[in-house]
Amino acid sequence: MYKVALNFEDGVTRFITTLPMESVADAAYRSGLNIPLDCRDGACGTCKCHCESGSYEMDGYIEDALSDQEAEQQFVLTCRMIPEADCVVTVPASSEVCVRSQQADVHAKLTDINRLSESTLSFTVSGDQVRAMHFLPGQYVNVQVPGTDQSRAYSFSSMVNQDDESVSFLIRVVPEGLMSTYMAENANVGDNITLRGPFGSFYLRDIKRPVLMLAGGTGLAPFLAMLEKIQQDGSEYPIHLIYGVTNDTDLVEMGKLDAFASAIDNFTFSACVASEDSSWPQKGYVTNHMGPGHLHDGDVDIYLCGPPPMVEAVNSFMQEKGIQPASFHYEKFAASK
Ligand SMILES: Cc1cc2nc3c(=O)[nH]c(=O)nc-3n(C[C@H](O)[C@H](O)[C@H](O)COP(=O)(O)OP(=O)(O)OC[C@H]3O[C@@H](n4cnc5c(N)ncnc54)[C@H](O)[C@@H]3O)c2cc1C
Ligand code: FES
Secondary structure (H helix, E strand, O other): OEEEEEEEOOOOEEEEEEOOOOOHHHHHHHOOEOOOOOOOOOOOOOOEEEEEEOOEEEOOOOOOOOOHHHHHOOEEEOOOEEEOOOEEEEEOOOHHHHEHHHOEEEEEEEEEEEEOOOOEEEEEEEOHHHHOOOOOOOOEEEEEOOOOOOEEEEEEOOOOEOOOOEEEEEEEOOOOOHHHHHHHHHOOOOOEEEEEEEEOOOOOOOOOOOEEEEEEHHHHHHHHHHHHHHHHHOOOOOEEEEEEEOOHHHOOOHHHHHHHHHHOOOEEEEEEEOOOOOOOOOEOOHHHHOOHHHHHHHOOEEEEEEOHHHHHHHHHHHHHHOOOOOEEEEEEOOOOO
């Protein structure tokens, strides 16, 4: 049995004890702490932390999740990390988002479904339990697909509107997808919806330097929630969003982005479409539109959210160009297994 000190981003330290051959992530879970976790299999990299001291064994993982260079620098995947001595591990998330008691089922009613384009819709749920929800802008919930025992993850695309106790989401309609089909074809206003969460370490940190936001498709959702918060609090640093989609029809919520650009002094954005058939003036991928003016010689916090191939592409682009931002936070909209 080894003692592991988990140092969270907000300065809080929690101690856990691992059982023989138990991973740090499993021991944390047993102790009521949900440190960031997704595949639990050494494949996704979501649980990457830094080991400040102590020794450990890494029990099988792929290089996409943790590079050799990162492993040499004592970065670890907590889902595969088996301590061999007492350890100190820095977790890149606030302790606030990791305390499991804050995650509970929220029962709500579907109050709006809005088909924004051929490929995308938004939905809104309301209720007194929604009013009481606490989450950080950028986080997600698991939404149960009505009539099934399945759930799917969706990022909040708004903060809670206290006036009508509502919160919204953005969803790409995946052909034959379980939730997509329910929302696009079968859902009715008034349906019961159960949400579980909040989850995730992709949330807006205090703004202490310029921010670059990179959104792919419905990966725009968490940024809409973040921008709502920034509109309330203001920012003395420039914030730029690059929103990339595949086809013209995937470009949604441009009116909201225009409204944020008018309301937030330091906020600018651009959008680009990858398809060669596009009539949108800016073509290509978000990486084609990331210039020195957005990167501030590395003095920038980068937030990235979108499908896994986009996250990989931006990661490779930054490595090739030798860009080392002050911080880099990402969320992959991986399909459920
Ligand atoms: C942390 C997190 C946050 C997420 N937030 C959002 C969000 O805000 N908005 C959003 O639209 N999605 C989001 N997703 C993805 C979402 O959870 C679902 O995976 C997606 O909506 C498909 O669910 P479905 O039930 O309609 O399709 P499923 O029944 O799960 O899938 C049907 C088929 O489509 C394939 N498929 C599933 N998803 C995709 C995809 N994205 N592209 C191509 N093929 C796919 C599956 O492999 C399967 O073959 C998020 C995922 C994660 C992990
Ligand atoms: S949770 Fe995916 S690598 Fe650990």
